[in-house]
Amino acid sequence: MEVLQLLISGISQGCVYGLIAMGFVLIYKATEMVNFAQGDMMMLGAYLAYTWINIAGMPFVLGVVATIVSLAIVGVLIERILLRPMIGEPPFAVLMITIGLGFMLRAFAGAVWGTETKAVSNPFSGNVIRLGDISIGYENMAIILGTVILCALLFAFFRFTRLGIAMQAASQNQLAAYYVGIPVKRIYSLVWAMSAALAAVAGVLVAPISLVEPVMGFIGVKAFAAAIVGGFGSLPGAIIGGLIVGIAEQFAGLYLPPGFADTTAYAILLIMLFLRPEGLFATMQKKKV
Amino acid sequence: MRFVLKTRYQQDINLFLHNGQRFWYALLALSVLAAPWFLDRFFLGELSLVFIYAIAGIGLMLLVGYTGLVSLGHAAFLAIGAYTHTWCLQRGVPLPLSILFAGLLSAVAGIMIGRPTLRMTGIYLAIATLAFAIVVEQLIAHWESVTGGYRGIVVPKPELFGYSLSGSWPFYYLCLACVTGCLFLALNLLRSPTGRALAAIRDSEISAQSMGINLANAKSTAFAISAAFTGVAGALFAHKLGYLSPDAFTLLTSIQLLLMVVVGGLGSLHGVFFGAIFIVLLPQLLAISRDLLPAAVAQLPGLEPGVFGLILVLVLIYEPLGMYGRWLKIRQYFSEFPLYRKSTHKRQKSYLRTERVR
Amino acid sequence: MSEALLSTHSLSLSFGGVRAVDDVSFEVMPGEVFSIIGPNGAGKTSLFNLISRLYDADSGDIVFDGQKISDIPAHRIAELGIARTFQNTELFEHETVLRNMLIGRHVHSRTNLFSELLFLPSVARQELAFRQVVEDVIDLLDLQSYRDQVIGSLPYGVRKMVEVARALCIQPKLLLLDEPSSGLNPEETEDVSHWIEDVSQDYGATVIMVEHDMSLVARASSRVMAVADGAVVAIGAPQDIQNHPEVRRAYLGD
Numbered sequence: 001m002e003v004l005q006l007l008i009s010g011i012s013q014g015c016v017y018g019l020i021a022m023g024f025v026l027i028y029k030a031t032e033m034v035n036f037a038q039g040d041m042m043m044l045g046a047y048l049a050y051t052w053i054n055i056a057g058m059p060f061v062l063g064v065v066a067t068i069v070s071l072a073i074v075g076v077l078i079e080r081i082l083l084r085p086m087i088g089e090p091p092f093a094v095l096m097i098t099i100g101l102g103f104m105l106r107a108f109a110g111a112v113w114g115t116e117t118k119a120v121s122n123p124f125s126g127n128v129i130r131l132g133d134i135s136i137g138y139e140n141m142a143i144i145l146g147t148v149i150l151c152a153l154l155f156a157f158f159r160f161t162r163l164g165i166a167m168q169a170a171s172q173n174q175l176a177a178y179y180v181g182i183p184v185k186r187i188y189s190l191v192w193a194m195s196a197a198l199a200a201v202a203g204v205l206v207a208p209i210s211l212v213e214p215v216m217g218f219i220g221v222k223a224f225a226a227a228i229v230g231g232f233g234s235l236p237g238a239i240i241g242g243l244i245v246g247i248a249e250q251f252a253g254l255y256l257p258p259g260f261a262d263t264t265a266y267a268i269l270l271i272m273l274f275l276r277p278e279g280l281f282a283t284m285q286k287k288k289v
Numbered sequence: 290m291r292f293v294l295k296t297r298y299q300q301d302i303n304l305f306l307h308n309g310q311r312f313w314y315a316l317l318a319l320s321v322l323a324a325p326w327f328l329d330r331f332f333l334g335e336l337s338l339v340f341i342y343a344i345a346g347i348g349l350m351l352l353v354g355y356t357g358l359v360s361l362g363h364a365a366f367l368a369i370g371a372y373t374h375t376w377c378l379q380r381g382v383p384l385p386l387s388i389l390f391a392g393l394l395s396a397v398a399g400i401m402i403g404r405p406t407l408r409m410t411g412i413y414l415a416i417a418t419l420a421f422a423i424v425v426e427q428l429i430a431h432w433e434s435v436t437g438g439y440r441g442i443v444v445p446k447p448e449l450f451g452y453s454l455s456g457s458w459p460f461y462y463l464c465l466a467c468v469t470g471c472l473f474l475a476l477n478l479l480r481s482p483t484g485r486a487l488a489a490i491r492d493s494e495i496s497a498q499s500m501g502i503n504l505a506n507a508k509s510t511a512f513a514i515s516a517a518f519t520g521v522a523g524a525l526f527a528h529k530l531g532y533l534s535p536d537a538f539t540l541l542t543s544i545q546l547l548l549m550v551v552v553g554g555l556g557s558l559h560g561v562f563f564g565a566i567f568i569v570l571l572p573q574l575l576a577i578s579r580d581l582l583p584a585a586v587a588q589l590p591g592l593e594p595g596v597f598g599l600i601l602v603l604v605l606i607y608e609p610l611g612m613y614g615r616w617l618k619i620r621q622y623f624s625e626f627p628l629y630r631k632s633t634h635k636r637q638k639s640y641l642r643t644e645r646v647r
Numbered sequence: 648m649s650e651a652l653l654s655t656h657s658l659s660l661s662f663g664g665v666r667a668v669d670d671v672s673f674e675v676m677p678g679e680v681f682s683i684i685g686p687n688g689a690g691k692t693s694l695f696n697l698i699s700r701l702y703d704a705d706s707g708d709i710v711f712d713g714q715k716i717s718d719i720p721a722h723r724i725a726e727l728g729i730a731r732t733f734q735n736t737e738l739f740e741h742e743t744v745l746r747n748m749l750i751g752r753h754v755h756s757r758t759n760l761f762s763e764l765l766f767l768p769s770v771a772r773q774e775l776a777f778r779q780v781v782e783d784v785i786d787l788l789d790l791q792s793y794r795d796q797v798i799g800s801l802p803y804g805v806r807k808m809v810e811v812a813r814a815l816c817i818q819p820k821l822l823l824l825d826e827p828s829s830g831l832n833p834e835e836t837e838d839v840s841h842w843i844e845d846v847s848q849d850y851g852a853t854v855i856m857v858e859h860d861m862s863l864v865a866r867a868s869s870r871v872m873a874v875a876d877g878a879v880v881a882i883g884a885p886q887d888i889q890n891h892p893e894v895r896r897a898y899l900g901d
Contacts, residue, residue, distance in 0.1 A: 034412045085606050092359050093605050095415060096551060099361075099544060100601035107595020115591075214591065221423070221540075224416050232413075263427045266420040273417045274405040298778040301745070302771060474764045481763035481770055482749075482756040489739050489750045496737035499699050501725030501754035501817070510760060556741065 005134050006250045012140035012209070014246020015147040017265075019202035020223035021230065021238035022154070023195040029233055030171040030191040033083065033094045037102035039220015041196055044105055045071050045203025046212045047113050050120045060123055068200040075196025076189045083192070084185070102217065109214040120207040139208035146205050147239065150198065154235060167191065222249075225269035231278060244268070302480055321465060325458045333457045334529075335573070339565045340464040341525045344471045346549050346561035348518025351475060353547070354556040355484070356511040357491030359415045362402070362422030363546045366395045366516040368429060368538035370523025371444075372436055375533060378445040384454070388467070388524045395520025396513040398425075403512025407505050422543055429535045441534030444527045455528070464525055471518050475558060478514070487511050519546075541594060548597055552604050554611030563612040571596070650713070652677045652853050653698070653821055658707035660693055660877075667693040669877035670707070675821075680847055680854045682868035684861070684888070686898055690877040691857040692734060695823050698855075699731050700724050712820065726754040730814035731823035734857075736806045738798045744809050745794050748784065751816025752777040784815045787845060804835050811842070815850060822846065824856035828863055836860055840867040861889065873897065 023038040035041075048070050053063035082101060086094050124138035158164040170177040170187045178184045210216060226245045230237025245265050253261035295301060305311045325333055345367060352358050370391040377387035406417045429436045436442065447454040447463065454463050478484045486507045489497040498504055530537055545568060553564025575593055608615055651674035660668040667690045675681045683691050696702040698709060700721040709717040711727060719727075730751070739747050755777070758770045785791055788808050793801060798809065807827065814822055827843070828836040840863055847854055858864050864871060864885060871888040873880040875897035881888055888894055 028412075034415075082602060082606070089605075089609070091412060092353075092357075092415075093609060095359070095412060096547065097602050097605050099547075100598040100605070103544075103594045103598025104602070107591040107598065110591040111595075221419065225420070228413070228416065259427070259431050263424055266423045266427075269420040270417060270424065273413060273420075298775045298782075301778060302774045477764055477766035477770075480774070481766065482753055482758065482773075483760055483763050485742075485746055485750050486753055488742055488746070489753075492739035492741055493737045495701065496733060496739070497750075498701070498721045499725060499731055499737075500750050500813070501722055502750075503720075503722045 002254075006254060007247060008134065008136055009140065010247030010250035011243060012143045012246070013249065014226075014243035015143045015239070016202060016206050016242070017219070017223045017226040017245050018239035018242025019147060019150070019198060019205070020220055021226035021242050022150075022235055023198045023202075024223065024227045025230070025232060025235055025238045026195045026198065027191055028227075029235075030167055031083075031188055032091060032171075033086075034091070034098065035195065036095060036098040036220070037105060037217075038195065038199060039217035039223060040102040040105040041071065041075070041199035041217075042203045042206065042220070043109060043212075043214065043217035044074065045196075045200035046120065046207045046216065047109055047118070047203075048200065049204045049207055050113070050118045050212055053121055054118070060121070064201075064204050067204055068197045071200035071203075072193040072197045075192040075194075075199075078196075079189050079192035084188070087188075102220075106214045106217065113214075115214060117211040117213045120204070120212060122204075122208045125208050137209075139205075143205045143209070146201060150201060151236070151239060158235075163187075163190070222265035225265040225272070228269055229272050304476055304480075325461055330457045333461050335569055337457075337461045337464040337525075338529060339562075339569045340468040341522050341529060342546075342549060342565040342568055343562050344468050344525070345519045345522035345546055346553065346565050347471050347475045347558065348515040348522065349546050350550045350553075350555075350558065350561050351478070351487070351518070352511055352515035353550055354560070355479065355491060356487040356508065358508065358511060359547075360418040360515070361415045361540075361543050361547065362418035362420075362425075363515075363519050364538040364540070364542035365402075365418075365422040365425035366399060366519035367523040367526060367542065367546075368425060368535075369395045369398050369516075370520030371527035371530075371533055371538070372429065372523075373520070374524035374527050375442060375444050376435060378447075384447055384449050388521055391524035392517040392521040395523065396517035398520075399512040399514075399516025400509050403509050403516075404505075407508050419540070419543070422538075422540065426535050426538060429538070436533070436535075439534060439536075441532055444531055444533060447528050460528065467521060467525060471521065472558065475518070479558075483507070483510060545597070548601050550611075551601065552611050554613030554616075555609075557613045559616075560611050560613035563616070567612065571600075650677075651675060651710075652679075652712060653855070654710050655698075656708045656710070658694070658697060658709065659705050660690075660697060660702060661705060666877045668697060668704075671874070671877070671879055672707075673872055673879065673882060675853060675855055677820075677853055678847065678851070679870060680843060680856070680868045682864045682871045682885070683855065683857045683874060684859070684864060684871060684894075685874040685880075689874045689897075691874060692825060693877075694874070695731060695825055695855075695857060698823060699729060725817050725819075728817070728820035729823065730817040730819035730821070732807070732810045732814055732825055732827065734825045734829065736803075736810050738806055738810055738813070740799045741797065743795050743797055744790060744801075744812075745781065747798060747809055748781045748813050748816045749777055751813045752780060754817060780818070781816055784812050787815070787849065788812050788842060803830050804832070807831065811846075815846065815852075818850070819852055822852045822854045824854060824858075826857055826859065828858060828860045836863055839863060843867045865889065 020038050020042055023041065024035060027033055027035045045067055049063060049067040052058045052066040053060060056063075058066060078101065082097055083094065086097060122139070124142050127138040128135045129138070129141065158168060166177070166182045167187050167190070169180070170182050170184050174184055206216075222245060223242065226241035227238050229241030229244055230239070245268055248268060249261055249264045252264040305314065324336060328336065345363065348366070349360065349363050352360055373394045374387050374391040377390050378384070382390065402418060402421045406414050430438055432438070433440075447460065452459070454460055486497065486502045489500060489502055490504060490507055494504060527533055549564035549568045550561060551564075552567050553562070554560030572593060575596060604611060610617075654672075654674040656672050658668055658671045659666065669690070671694065683694065685691055693702065697704050700716065700719065704717055707717070708715055711729065714727070716724065716727065739750065756773065758773055762770050785794060788811065790805075790808060790812055793805055793809070798806060801809070807830070811824070811827065827839050831839065843854060843856070844867065846852055856868070868885055870882065871885050872882045873888055873891065873894040880893045880897050881891045883891070
């Protein structure tokens with residue numbers, strides 16, 4: 001039973017990694033940029049939720065919508081101000097920009113909301129479902145359900161809408177997409193808005209089970225492990241990678257000496273990179289000459 | 290503009306291009322040597338720190354600026370150097386040998402992380418090095434018998450042939466000697482076939498391969514040398530800290546090192562020194578500005594990393610060649626005055642060139 | 648007739664369902680200037696990438712100078728004496744012309760890392776010797792005025808020349824030129840045929856080139872191979888190939 005219990009908390013933690021990893025993948029697929037600040041975007045999402053719900057006093061659902069919208073706007077602004085000038089620059093420079101952005105976001109959050117931890121009011125905390133010997137918290141259920149719904153929405157978007165298909169085209173060949181009339185720049189803004197929205201949802205979902213503080217975005221690094229396991233170019237891969245990392249972490253906590261559970265994600269990351277850097281769902285190949 | 294007419298091949302491989310350069314560098318060397326006579330303890334200490342950062346910066350520059358491989362985990366090599374050095378000193382190994390060991394062990398660690406990551410480029414490598422640094426940090430925290438864990442360990446005072454080097458003067462000269470040595474090695478490397486091979490890899494892996502460069506070997510070499518320099522810097526850094534604990538070698542340290550080479554100017558050894566000065570001065574400037582700013586702003590938590598981030602972003606967007614690039618432009622402005630045109634250095638717009646092929 | 652310098656035997660390569668190179672066999676004799684022509688997408692560049700080992704063949708062999716090369720790593724090709732250029736130039740953008748060309752000497756480097764770190768006299772001597780070879784090539788291709796300029800600042804025509812120069816610095820037995828005249832004006836294209844002649848005579852290098860400009864092909868090459876859809880259509884003297892009915896059909900359609 002303990003195993004099952006661990007499995008469930010692993011899955012819910014894995015979903016969080018998966019949500020952040022999907023943010024990475026979304027931006028990477030469309031722009032070949034890696035947003036190192038995705039975890040910090042999630043942190044900002046949690047703080048925005050705190051602002052709308054606890055300070056402004058909005059009802060939960062409205063507050064969540066407000067969080068998603070406001071963070072999406074922040075995402076667009078970041079793209080316009082910081083990343084638009086970097087189109088065509090080496091990937092390394094863009095990566096450094098997002099690292100810098102992460103530092104700025106953390107400093108910003110610390111300045112605005114202070115460094116003491118916050119809690120976001122929500123309808124989940126404290127409620128528990130019991131199935132035999134296992135108990136599942138509502139907040140964990142919310143994470144799992146929220147992730148499933150988001151995945152379905154994203155799948156439908158990329159599969160069936162014109163915009164989603166245009167985004168895929170832009171990601172495969174910027175110049176060609178531009179020539180066939182796809183507004184590449186606007187699509188970039190949209191991608192950032194979408195990944196910010198994803199981060200907002202992740203922030204809202206993770207707030208009940210974690211402390212809201214400026215450094216909570218560091219789990220973004222663990223989400224890299226998820227994205228790498230999934231192959232970095234694949235949205236379902238990101239979720240599956242997240243689940244693998246989340247579950248492995250729970251079991252490492254059980255079987256390994258204390259202190260090592262935290263290293264599990266990085267160990268998986270390194271092992272994955274050494275053995276199969278293209279991930280489980282490869283999309284990358286060599287450059288053409 | 291000074292035009293050098295080369296008449297012999299030898300001129301190409303000399304370290305200095307012409308006598309003017311020789312003069313200025315000699316002047317610089319003299320003033321650095323004489324620094325202890327006109328700088329007080331504090332500034333001498335800061336200058337030693339500049340040299341230590343510069344050593345690590347040379348290492349990182351060889352990797353990032355010359356080979357085009359990004360490492361987000363150089364704090365790990367700094368840590369390996371620092372702990373190796375401390376461990377050796379504790380067991381009575383003489384200082385020069387101990388510094389050498391620190392460099393060598395870091396180089397071995399560099400190969401260990403470099404070798405398997407060879408097939409990766411760009412972000413994959415960055416993430417791998419990042420994970421490596423975190424794992425090393427965790428190892429240090431948990432391997433208490435050697436590292437003392439979070440309790441930390443005291444670094445023995447530096448000594449050479451029975452003379453203590455822990456005073457600010459001797460330590461300054463120790464750092465100066467190390468940085469000069471490392472600079473000399475790096476300059477030599479860059480004018481040799483291996484140095485050119487590294488630059489070739491940075492600019493085009495495919496054609497480097499077709500030119501007969503063994504990518505795996507060359508990249509391992511780059512990693513090893515880079516890690517070795519950083520390890521040496523770590524050894525000196527240990528003395529500067531006096532007390533080692535894992536908190537000194539975090540992700541922030543890695544980013545700081547990277548910030549140094551980016552702000553200084555990628556692809557130039559001059560840039561390393563500009564960057565090192567910048568990175569040492571920044572906290573001081575912040576400390577001063579804290580007194581001037583209103584209390585509410587000055588007491589902001591996380592101000593320093595935030596300013597780091599801001600500067601990083603601004604440099605990358607507005608001056609991707611860093612301080613050295615700006616310096617070259619200013620020099621050109623004066624030498625071409627009044628003919629200098631701003632558009633000389635305008636960046637060309639370009640489109641994203643995908644590295645993915647279906 | 649002497650032994651072939653390079654020969655391929657039933658070479659095949661496919662990407663997904665597309666057969667980029669389909670059962671290609673040909674031989675190139677020492678001293679020849681051998682051209683490969685064909686419509687876009689016929690598999691010419693793929694063939695080059697196979698010979699320079701950037702691609703692995705699905706089946707078939709490549710033999711160079713009596714040695715099977717279809718299973719050695721790409722970085723060893725240069726030391727065997729095969730140099731190449733790229734269709735859209737793959738130079739080392741941030742380096743000077745001189746340093747680009749010196750990289751061509753890399754395979755002839757005999758110094759180790761430690762002597763290089765200390766720049767021992769042996770390294771200095773080798774550097775001087777390298778420069779001598781490089782200067783000869785600079786003279787041959789008239790690149791004197793660009794010697795210390797950074798590639799990024801050079802016009803396209805010059806870059807193409809630098810790439811050829813870099814390849815020549817290897818002192819190759821076989822030079823692979825991928826569309827040497829693409830992107831050049833007619834005057835520059837005229838020059839191409841002259842230096843190809845120089846290269847093959849002064850350096851004794853065998854040349855294989857992929858080329859679209861038929862007048863250049865006719866002027867410079869001794870034999871021509873036409874390919875279409877990955878397969879060989881015909882091999883023969885330039886004028887024969889130009890009048891070959893199959894070749895015309897491949898270019899013009901039915």
